[in-house]
Amino acid sequence: MTGLLQILFDALSLGSLYALGALGIALIFGVMRLVNFAHGDFIAFCVFAMLWPSINAAAIVFAGNLPFYLLIPLLLLVGAGLSILSEVIVFRRFRNANPATMMIASFALGFAIRNFLLMLFSSRPKSVTLWPSLGLPVEILGARIPMLQIVTIVITLVVLAALTLFLKRTRYGLEMRAAAENFTMARMLGVRANGVILFAFAISGMLAAAIGLILATNSGTADIGMGANVMLIAFIATVIGGLGSIPGAVAAGFLIGGASVLFQATLPPDARVFRDAFVYGAVIVVLLVRPQGLFAPKSAKQRV
Amino acid sequence: MTLLTVDNITVRYGRLTALRGISLSIDEGEVLFVTGPNGAGKSTLLNAIAGVVPPVSGSITIDGIDVTGVPPEQIARRRFSLVPEGRNVFGALTIEENLKVGAGMRADKHKVAGDLETVYGEFPMLADRRHTAAGMLSGGQQQMLVIGRALMTSPRLMAIDEPSLGLAPKIIDQVYEILVRLRAQRRLTLLIVEQSSTRALMTGGRMILMRGGRIVLEGPASDMIKDERLKQAYFGFGDH
Numbered sequence: 001m002t003g004l005l006q007i008l009f010d011a012l013s014l015g016s017l018y019a020l021g022a023l024g025i026a027l028i029f030g031v032m033r034l035v036n037f038a039h040g041d042f043i044a045f046c047v048f049a050m051l052w053p054s055i056n057a058a059a060i061v062f063a064g065n066l067p068f069y070l071l072i073p074l075l076l077l078v079g080a081g082l083s084i085l086s087e088v089i090v091f092r093r094f095r096n097a098n099p100a101t102m103m104i105a106s107f108a109l110g111f112a113i114r115n116f117l118l119m120l121f122s123s124r125p126k127s128v129t130l131w132p133s134l135g136l137p138v139e140i141l142g143a144r145i146p147m148l149q150i151v152t153i154v155i156t157l158v159v160l161a162a163l164t165l166f167l168k169r170t171r172y173g174l175e176m177r178a179a180a181e182n183f184t185m186a187r188m189l190g191v192r193a194n195g196v197i198l199f200a201f202a203i204s205g206m207l208a209a210a211i212g213l214i215l216a217t218n219s220g221t222a223d224i225g226m227g228a229n230v231m232l233i234a235f236i237a238t239v240i241g242g243l244g245s246i247p248g249a250v251a252a253g254f255l256i257g258g259a260s261v262l263f264q265a266t267l268p269p270d271a272r273v274f275r276d277a278f279v280y281g282a283v284i285v286v287l288l289v290r291p292q293g294l295f296a297p298k299s300a301k302q303r304v
Numbered sequence: 305m306t307l308l309t310v311d312n313i314t315v316r317y318g319r320l321t322a323l324r325g326i327s328l329s330i331d332e333g334e335v336l337f338v339t340g341p342n343g344a345g346k347s348t349l350l351n352a353i354a355g356v357v358p359p360v361s362g363s364i365t366i367d368g369i370d371v372t373g374v375p376p377e378q379i380a381r382r383r384f385s386l387v388p389e390g391r392n393v394f395g396a397l398t399i400e401e402n403l404k405v406g407a408g409m410r411a412d413k414h415k416v417a418g419d420l421e422t423v424y425g426e427f428p429m430l431a432d433r434r435h436t437a438a439g440m441l442s443g444g445q446q447q448m449l450v451i452g453r454a455l456m457t458s459p460r461l462m463a464i465d466e467p468s469l470g471l472a473p474k475i476i477d478q479v480y481e482i483l484v485r486l487r488a489q490r491r492l493t494l495l496i497v498e499q500s501s502t503r504a505l506m507t508g509g510r511m512i513l514m515r516g517g518r519i520v521l522e523g524p525a526s527d528m529i530k531d532e533r534l535k536q537a538y539f540g541f542g543d544h
Contacts (some may be wrong), residue, residue, distance in 0.1 A: 171408050178394045178405045185392040188354055190380035190409030190455060 001069045005143035007265050012207075013149035015257025016156035017214060021234030022241065023163070024207035026249035027200045029238060034091060040108035040231030042082055042208035043215065045113055047222045049078045050128065053120035068131065072108030075209045082113075083205025084198055092194075116133040117224050125223040128216055135217075152214050159210070160250060163203070167246070171197060180244060240286055242293025251295060256283070306368075307332045307461055307493055308384075309352065313362030313372075315345075315352050322348040325362070331359040335487065335494045335509030337525060339533070339534075344514040346497045347389055347397070350463045353495075354386035355379040380500060381409055385459035389466050389497075391446040393453075396438025399430050402438050402449055406456030415458070423452040426482055444475040451479065463495040468503065504529075 009226055021039070028036050050071070066074065090109050094102045094112040134151060137144035167173035172195075187193050206217045208227070215226055234249075237256050241248030263275045271278075284295065308330045314452075315323040321347045332334050338346050347482060351357045363372045366382050392404050403423060407416045424431035433441070438449055443479040447467060454462055467483070468476040468539045484507060486492050497502055504511050504525040511528045513521035521533050528534055 171404075174397070174401055174405055175408055177397060177401075179527065181396060182392050184356055185378070185388065185394070187376040188356065188380055188386050188388070188403065189406045189453065190377050191405065192377050204468045 002141065002143040005141055006145065007261055008142075009145045009149050010264075011258040011261040012254075012293075013088070013152045014261055015254035016155075017151050017211060017253075018229060018233050018237055018257045019253030020159065020207050020211050021230045022237035022249035022253040023246065024204040025234050026238045026241070026244075026246050027176075027204050027207075030244055030246060031176065031183065031197050032091070032095065032102070033096075033099045034106065035099070035235060035238075036204070037103060037106040037235070038086065038113060039204070039208055039233065039234070040225075040227030040229075041110040041113040042079060042086075042205060043212045043227030043228070043230060044117060044222075044224055045082055046075050046079045046209040046212035047128070047216045047226065047258055048117050048121055048224075049075060049131075050216075051126060051222060053122065056245075072213065075213060076206045079205035079207070079212070080202040081205070081259075083208065083243045085203040087198060087201040101243030114224055121222075121224070123224060125221045125222055128222050129220060130213070130217045148214070149219055154193075155210065155214070159207070172196075176200065176247055179248070216250075236280075240283060240293055242295045245293065245295045248293060248295030252293075255294075305332045305520065306330070306494075308336075310349075310353065311363045311365070311367075313352060313359035313364065315348050315357055315359050317428045322517055323352065323359070326514075326517070326519055326533050327362075328512060328519065328522075330493055330495060332460070332493055333487070333491045333505060335496065337504035337507075337509060337511040338495065338497045338514060339499065339504065339511060340514035340520075343516075345517040346514055347465050348517075349514070350386055350388070350465050350495070350497060353379075353463060354384065356383075356396060358528075377409070380457060383458060384459040385457045385462050387450050387454045387455040387462065387464040387467070389469065391443065391450050393438040393441070397438055398435050399438055399441070399449060400434040402453050403430075403456050406459075408452040408456060412439060412458070416453045416456070419456055419458065423455055426455075426486075427452055432477075444471050447471060447475070447479060448482075451482070459492065461493040463497075465497045466499065467496065468498065468500060476503070483507075502529075 001030035024039055025036060028034055042074050086109055090105055091102065094105050109284070134148040135146060138150065167177055173189045175186065176196050176199065178189070178192075179191055183193070186196075211230055212227070215221055219226070233256055234253065237252040238249040240255070241250070256279065260275065260279050262270060263278045267275060268280065306329050310326060310328050312325045312327050313323055314321065314325055326345070326349060328336070338349060340346055352359050355374050355378065358373045363370055366384065370452060371379060371382065379476060394405065397405070397521060403420060407419065424434070429445060430449060430452060434460060438446065441449060451464070451467070467479050469479055471479070480503060483494060487494055494509075499521065507525075508533070509525055511523065511525040512519055521528060
């Protein structure tokens with residue numbers, strides 16, 4: 001029972017991380033058909049924003065010393081700012097380009113960010129200590145669950161609830177959903193293209209910052225490639241969820257997280273190193289059965 | 305009073321020229337039918353007016369103000385509403401949400417609730433299913449929804465691309481009945497792309513015949529219908 005509970009929390013917290021990542025990708029894909037492969041580098045950038053540029057392994061913490069109620073908003077702002085800047089400087093120029101061109105542009109942007117970080121910080125991972133108390137376990141029904149897992153899950157649930165409220169209850173949320181379905185039609189009804197896109201980038205950037213914070217707290221290190229894994233899984237989650245479906249991306253994020261943890265727990269020890277192969281195998285099976293994704297949006301097919 | 309003037313516009317998609325020097329003007333409260341065979345450039349004309357495809361030359365003016373190259377969301381703010389071909393409902397949004405998207409940009413927020421009730425009054429079927437996802441509606445219902453949604457923008461000019469395409473004759477009658485009534489009630493100016501010239505005759509108004517990206521014939525619908533050139537345009541005779 002306690003083992004089961006532990007697995008459940010592992011699955012939920014890993015799934016949360018992937019869901020937050022998938023959400024960041026899906027929001028931007030929804031409004032401009034761009035798969036932003038620089039998203040992983042946004043995550044790393046936000047973590048490094050806490051450090052003073054240096055090539056030493058022992059990082060000189062800079063903003064990271066701030067109390068959490070200042071640090072968190074600051075990093076969210078950094079994430080949103082970076083994301084908005086990349087839209088204004090890079091992606092806006094590709095607004096009417098085909099999706100493949102935009103994707104390549106996002107790769108290029110990712111390279112630029114990564115090498116910028118490399119220049120300032122070198123490739124050595126840096127140790128950062130954020131809130132060590134979050135690493136301590138709490139007992140829940142006999143199972144010892146790290147506090148950070150609970151915090152991650154709670155943050156994700158709060159983010160999801162807030163985003164759902166925003167999308168369902170506000171005018172801008174409504175416009176974002178309309179724009180995600182048919183951008184040109186939304187514009188013809190007066191929805192401002194730039195506003196909606198900037199907003200999506202801002203939220204996506206803040207999600208990247210949140211993921212960065214969780215990853216850095218969890219691993220205690222800042223590494224230039226730290227966002228790559230989440231980005232990859234998040235991208236896969238948006239595909240499985242049905243590209244364009246925001247709830248689908250979130251659900252698929254949780255599914256992949258759950259599947260990873262389940263394979264980790266149930267595979268024989270010798271096979272565990274191949275866990276990711278099993279996860280991707282499952283992804284392939286899903287896509288063979290449902291190429292349009294599990295939760296493909298009921299698009300408004302022309303009906304007669 | 306002239307509401308819209310299109311002056312000698314040319315539109316290209318890559319190397320393909322869709323409109324070759326089109327000029328027309330519409331007075332306030334007028335009905336203008338645009339007809340012509342497939343590929344004549346009718347939809348492109350509407351898209352150019354709506355700001356979706358900017359012309360490479362020529363100009364478009366609304367109320368005497370040049371709006372050439374202005375993006376669609378700004379054209380919409382001048383209360384021009386385009387209902388494109390293919391019934392572009394937001395399928396995952398409910399009927400009511402679809403209607404509200406149309407009202408989002410309006411400054412006169414206090415009138416929105418009233419207009420919503422008016423639209424529901426015109427299309428009672430929409431009112432009954434207001435919380436249903438628009439993707440679940442039939443073709444005719446979707447056509448009513450997009451017209452209703454355009455009305456929610458409180459338009460002065462409504463441009464509709466093939467409102468009768470793929471609809472049962474009974475439903476087409478209903479759609480036109482509503483359009484004619486709305487025109488009378490609100491001094492709505494209508495620009496309607498329509499293959500069926502009999503509709504144009506029944507509704508009255510002016511008619512433009514397009515072919516190969518040009519206007520080949522223009523006049524009152526009642527005169528045009530008798531013109532041999534109308535048939536020629538469709539069947540490809542004549543010296544084009």
